Amino acid sequence: xxxxxxxxxxxxxxxxxxxxxxxxxxxxxxxxxxxxxxxxxxxxxxxxxxxxxxxxxxxxxxxxxxxxxxxxxxxxxxxxxxxxxxxxxxxxxxxxxxxxxxxxxxxxxxxxxxxxxxxxxxxxxxxxxxxxxxxxxxxxxxxxxxxxxxxxxxxxxxxxxxxxxxxxxxxxxxxxxxxxxxxxxxxxxxxxxxxxxxxxxxxxxxxxxxxxxxxxxxxxxxxxxxxxxxxxxxxxxxxxxxxxxxxxxxxxxxxxxxxxxxxxxxxxxxxxxxxxxxxxxxxxxxxxxxxxxxxxxxxxxxxxxxxxxxxxxxxxxxxxxxxxxxxxxxxxxxxxxxxxxxxxxxxx
Amino acid sequence: xxxxxxxxxxxxxxxxxxxxxxxxxxxxxxxxxxxxxxxxxxxxxxxxxxxxxxxxxxxxxxxxxxxxxxxxxxxxxxxxxxxxxxxxxxxxxxxxxxxxxxxxxxxxxxxxxxxxxxxxxxxxxxxxxxxxxxxxxxxxxxxxxxxxxxxxxxxxxxxxxxxxxxxxxxxxxxxxxxxxxxxxxxxxxxxxxxxxxxxxxxxxxxxxxxxxxxxxxxxxxxxxxxxxxxxxxxxxxxxxxxxxxxxxxxxxxxxxxxxxxxxxxxxxxxxxxxxxxxxxxxxxxxxxxxxxxxxxxxxxxxxxxxxxxxxxxxxxxxxxxxxxxxxxxxxxxxxxxxxxxxxxxxxxxxxxxxxxxxxxxxxxxxxxxxxxxxxxxxxxxxxxxxxxxxxxxxxxxxxxxxxxxxxxxxxxxxxxxxxxxxxxxxxxxxxxxxxxxxxxxxxxxxxxxxxxxxxxxxxxxxxxxxxxxxxx
Numbered sequence: 001x002x003x004x005x006x007x008x009x010x011x012x013x014x015x016x017x018x019x020x021x022x023x024x025x026x027x028x029x030x031x032x033x034x035x036x037x038x039x040x041x042x043x044x045x046x047x048x049x050x051x052x053x054x055x056x057x058x059x060x061x062x063x064x065x066x067x068x069x070x071x072x073x074x075x076x077x078x079x080x081x082x083x084x085x086x087x088x089x090x091x092x093x094x095x096x097x098x099x100x101x102x103x104x105x106x107x108x109x110x111x112x113x114x115x116x117x118x119x120x121x122x123x124x125x126x127x128x129x130x131x132x133x134x135x136x137x138x139x140x141x142x143x144x145x146x147x148x149x150x151x152x153x154x155x156x157x158x159x160x161x162x163x164x165x166x167x168x169x170x171x172x173x174x175x176x177x178x179x180x181x182x183x184x185x186x187x188x189x190x191x192x193x194x195x196x197x198x199x200x201x202x203x204x205x206x207x208x209x210x211x212x213x214x215x216x217x218x219x220x221x222x223x224x225x226x227x228x229x230x231x232x233x234x235x236x237x238x239x240x241x242x243x244x245x246x247x248x249x250x251x252x253x254x255x256x257x258x259x260x261x262x263x264x265x266x267x268x269x270x271x272x273x274x275x276x277x278x279x280x281x282x283x284x285x286x287x288x289x290x291x292x293x294x295x296x297x298x299x300x301x302x303x304x305x306x307x308x309x310x311x312x313x314x315x316x317x318x319x320x321x322x323x324x325x326x327x328x329x330x331x332x333x334x335x336x337x338x339x340x341x342x343x344x345x346x347x348x
Numbered sequence: 349x350x351x352x353x354x355x356x357x358x359x360x361x362x363x364x365x366x367x368x369x370x371x372x373x374x375x376x377x378x379x380x381x382x383x384x385x386x387x388x389x390x391x392x393x394x395x396x397x398x399x400x401x402x403x404x405x406x407x408x409x410x411x412x413x414x415x416x417x418x419x420x421x422x423x424x425x426x427x428x429x430x431x432x433x434x435x436x437x438x439x440x441x442x443x444x445x446x447x448x449x450x451x452x453x454x455x456x457x458x459x460x461x462x463x464x465x466x467x468x469x470x471x472x473x474x475x476x477x478x479x480x481x482x483x484x485x486x487x488x489x490x491x492x493x494x495x496x497x498x499x500x501x502x503x504x505x506x507x508x509x510x511x512x513x514x515x516x517x518x519x520x521x522x523x524x525x526x527x528x529x530x531x532x533x534x535x536x537x538x539x540x541x542x543x544x545x546x547x548x549x550x551x552x553x554x555x556x557x558x559x560x561x562x563x564x565x566x567x568x569x570x571x572x573x574x575x576x577x578x579x580x581x582x583x584x585x586x587x588x589x590x591x592x593x594x595x596x597x598x599x600x601x602x603x604x605x606x607x608x609x610x611x612x613x614x615x616x617x618x619x620x621x622x623x624x625x626x627x628x629x630x631x632x633x634x635x636x637x638x639x640x641x642x643x644x645x646x647x648x649x650x651x652x653x654x655x656x657x658x659x660x661x662x663x664x665x666x667x668x669x670x671x672x673x674x675x676x677x678x679x680x681x682x683x684x685x686x687x688x689x690x691x692x693x694x695x696x697x698x699x700x701x702x703x704x705x706x707x708x709x710x711x712x713x714x715x716x717x718x719x720x721x722x723x724x725x726x727x728x729x730x731x732x733x734x735x736x737x738x739x740x741x742x743x744x745x746x747x748x749x750x751x752x753x754x755x756x757x758x759x760x761x762x763x764x765x766x767x768x769x770x771x772x773x774x775x776x777x778x779x780x781x782x783x784x785x786x787x788x789x790x791x792x793x794x795x796x797x798x799x800x801x802x803x804x805x806x807x808x809x810x811x812x813x814x815x816x817x818x819x820x
Contacts, residue, residue: 014534014535016537016540017779018776018779018780018782018783019779019783020537020539020540020779020782020783020785020786020787021539021783021786021787022534022535022536022537022538022786023535023536023538023539023786023790024533024534024535024536025368025371025531025533025534025536025609026368026533027536027538027790027793028364028368028536028538028541028607029364029365029368030790030794031538031542031790031793031794031797032360032361032364032607032797033361034790034791034794034798035542035793035794035795035796035797035798035801036357036361036797036798036801037798038794038795038797038798039797039798039801039802039805042798042799042801042802043801043802043805043806046805046806047354049810050354050810063354082799082802083802083805083806086802086803086806086807087806090806090807095810142565142569143569145569146569146570149569149570149572149573150570150572150573150740153570153572153573154572160573161573161752161754162754163573164566164569164570256468300445300466300468301445301449301465301466301468307456308452308453308456309448309449309452309453309456309466310449311445311449311466313468315468315470315471317468321733322733322734322737
């Protein structure tokens, strides 16, 4: 056995390079523990928010059980002030707030938003009158969104500045993580995009919903859950369309996990139904068969039209690789082209 | 289990006191630290633990077998089998699908259908790092530089959690002697440890994440949508992001090891102040550079076989080093650019009559500037998903000057300035800060540490992005 006896005598002071003092292991433990404890109090509002937006489960329960009282104690001791001051100086005072409001748009009395109307005429855009594009959703939307931007590069009839907003771990179930209902409304009111591409649901395949004010929506897939999720999908669709936007909603793809694929199917069916009710204003893009292998199941590598084997899906079995993004982008642009003419200006 | 998370903080606050409590008993301590390291590793995927355990068993068995043979031929044969096992494991998990797609597509050009199918293999985190450390152990034993140690010590060496997933690549001679003799609990370099952890967190959470979220991902994702200025700044931003990300990780790893009483080698030495690519590789990911030099370049023949032979070895080393970073041809090109630059520098200095001129301030600044541009150019291929993407970016760099550049904000410029400026800090400054910190009373040290964590947490974005080097 390799053992080593160390002296218990009071140590001599010892220094290292630059004259810094070496300390005992006990000091290391005390400084680490005390430093973390004080940091917990100083950062309590942020930690409580981080706990709140965690996925459902015992970890979240424990985290909330710890950070809730900690936030109260931090406030009582005024230890939350430095963080608030720092956040204010950074212009991010809202960072620690949790907004769970699921607010449906107020329909204008003269334009009922849920009644299907005839498809509008194909509207023409030019470099002088640009079509503003906005692509948003959870992390799944980023790669297809980038592909869309690459494909429309150089098209001066499109305004695609700051076009992509992909929020990791967000969705329509958890407005506490990121409130898309508020954000979509704000974007539609301030930036006024006419072409909107959305993709949600990748993080919504579970039964834990926030923003329901004490109501029980049941487990994932239950009738009450479906009703509430349908309401949320409809809210987002109406928020876009009632402000003049044409919406292409990208459906969820087949995933490596067969159970997850089934859950995605349910979400897709809800979105598809709601899109069908808004024909001419919302277009649902089914991506399921883009990424199925020869056996109809999940495939990470798929042959492209030239017969070349290409990696379509990321190693996590859910996210897209560039080739998949390009495939989706082609279809998205086809849908947008059905509704808007942003290419004929070149032939003037 | 990522370092900048509450989960890791809890894990570490359990491990730290227990580690010191058990330190005097070598066997118990080793069993504890191995268990803790496996728990840490299982945080990603518990199935990977079997792979790590296999690597430990495989390499220890071959190290003992090699050490027990006197015949050079037998030792060499055993070494070859050991290396095939290590590289086979790495090759299967990291390069199998890359090999299949490359082969399929190559033969498809000739209209030949190859019956090989990609397997969608999940890459175990850290496999490149612990495989290289395992190889260095077996090779050192083969060379007679190192006698095999007990299984517990070797397992602690290979699995020690501070270096497990992204290095630094610590050599047996550097860590194993420390693992054999308990650390002295009276003398711990706490001020350096806290300084490294604090600066590491700041560089990762604030600088790297800010640049990734505010310019790099957007520019590399869709370069055609951005102005030339945004693309240029995006490339510089990526060079700072990858440095801040990896330097930050390494600092935290070294700091954590220091708190446990262990010293790791330095991994960075202001690489963006390098005056040549040769100098850059003495400063960037230094433990990988040393590994490639000692276990690849020199065994290939190094500079012992004439000029062209040396060039070949340099190029091969950098190409393989590029491929080590990722299973993609863009990484090979990245290695090729560095290899070409190293060859060019060696050729330049090897010209008849070449005399090294003394450094002047202006000449040094010029060399630093040119070196940084070459490094940044190579990063384009490192970051891009494909050659087409890299080409789009390069093309855009020259074709969209004068267009609006909303991504070039003061925040982005400031983060780049901090990243580059940190390379030029006087060396005595961190030492003075650490010395001042070390002389504070213990409660004051805790308060300083807490406020440092406040700044990092408040300035960083929500959530924690994984470290870039975890994917390698």
